[in-house]
Amino acid sequence: MTERQKLVEIAGVFFKLGVISFGGPAAHIAMMEDEVVTKRKWMTREHFLDLVGATNLIPGPNSTEMTMHCGHERAGWKGLFVAGGSFIFPAVILTGVLAWLYQEYGKLPYVEPFIYGIKPAVIAIIVFAVYRLGKKAFKSVELAIMGGITLIATLLGVHEIIALFSCGLLGVVWYSVKRGQKTVNSLLLPLFLQVGVANLGGMKLFLTFLKVGALLYGSGYVLFAFLDAELVSAGYLTRQELIDSVAVGQFTPGPVLSTATFIGWQLNGFSGAVLATLGIFLPSFLFVWILNPLVAKMRKSVLVGSFLDAVNSAAVAIILSVGITMFYDSVTDWKTMIITLMSLSCMILFTSVNSVFIVLGGAVTGYLFSFF
Numbered sequence: 001m002t003e004r005q006k007l008v009e010i011a012g013v014f015f016k017l018g019v020i021s022f023g024g025p026a027a028h029i030a031m032m033e034d035e036v037v038t039k040r041k042w043m044t045r046e047h048f049l050d051l052v053g054a055t056n057l058i059p060g061p062n063s064t065e066m067t068m069h070c071g072h073e074r075a076g077w078k079g080l081f082v083a084g085g086s087f088i089f090p091a092v093i094l095t096g097v098l099a100w101l102y103q104e105y106g107k108l109p110y111v112e113p114f115i116y117g118i119k120p121a122v123i124a125i126i127v128f129a130v131y132r133l134g135k136k137a138f139k140s141v142e143l144a145i146m147g148g149i150t151l152i153a154t155l156l157g158v159h160e161i162i163a164l165f166s167c168g169l170l171g172v173v174w175y176s177v178k179r180g181q182k183t184v185n186s187l188l189l190p191l192f193l194q195v196g197v198a199n200l201g202g203m204k205l206f207l208t209f210l211k212v213g214a215l216l217y218g219s220g221y222v223l224f225a226f227l228d229a230e231l232v233s234a235g236y237l238t239r240q241e242l243i244d245s246v247a248v249g250q251f252t253p254g255p256v257l258s259t260a261t262f263i264g265w266q267l268n269g270f271s272g273a274v275l276a277t278l279g280i281f282l283p284s285f286l287f288v289w290i291l292n293p294l295v296a297k298m299r300k301s302v303l304v305g306s307f308l309d310a311v312n313s314a315a316v317a318i319i320l321s322v323g324i325t326m327f328y329d330s331v332t333d334w335k336t337m338i339i340t341l342m343s344l345s346c347m348i349l350f351t352s353v354n355s356v357f358i359v360l361g362g363a364v365t366g367y368l369f370s371f372f
Helices: 003-020 025-039 045-055 061-105 112-137 143-154 160-179 202-215 222-232 240-250 256-299 302-330 334-349 353-368
Strands: none
Touching: 003 025, 003 061, 025 045, 025 061, 045 061, 045 160, 061 256, 112 143, 112 256, 112 302, 112 334, 112 353, 143 160, 160 202, 160 222, 160 302, 160 353, 202 222, 202 256, 222 240, 222 256, 222 302, 240 256, 240 302, 240 353, 334 353
């Protein structure tokens, strides 16, 4: 098969996955495994699992980066960009359409009842995500304590990104203490934590989302914590708009980071959507491109592993912190409380339910409650 034929094949596979991939990263990766290992035999299942592990070593959305790794394995760097772009494209286009509709009609009375019900449903999704992620993140008492410290710090107003990486450094220090080391000199962290944002037009909008994309460890849900700090706290975006963007991220297939398209549109129209989308996804392309050859060595590093373990525990704590804040903003009466409890009950009783149905159920229930 020629390189061009491989690239066409890659584009077709990952565009299809971008259209049908609902349910979050775990579901996306399961679909990928079926396509590239079982059906097409691009690689062994063992190597596929190695790549899954590698996605946890670098920032960015895990399932999107997995598409890039798979594309790279099939057709080199060109396959990487074709796979990632094909997977992202459907979600970005659909999110852009929804962003325009929201901007035009989101505040009209007949739409508000649906949004009223979506907000508490999203709270339930976040709470359940904290539960599932927490079971994997808090693998020791030390990690649970680090997560608790991070939760308290963020609730007291510490910037989420600072809290996240401080916890990561604490994990490295703890590992070094256990090993009897006096210095830690093997880990480099991004230092561009305070990109100035006087307004959110043009390049500054791009840089804001570039920074978030470059620092985003853990689940895509951490995105909402970062944007809460970067945009809501600074007054550029209302918390209602942020919560609504979470709902849009659940409605659309593919990567949840396509939420950046929605937010960018609200801030600066079509150009804002394009710049926010490029900013949020560009780091993932670059990280996978640079680090793919180093994956094997990185996975064997215990020091990097200790950093990531601590970062993951902090990420869960940050998600919970934002969920608590959103709860107070969204669950304001008995109706929204019922929607929250119903949504959470469904997720507990039916663990395989797609989150899109939770959002749709919240929207319908909110509409029905508008008659009371």
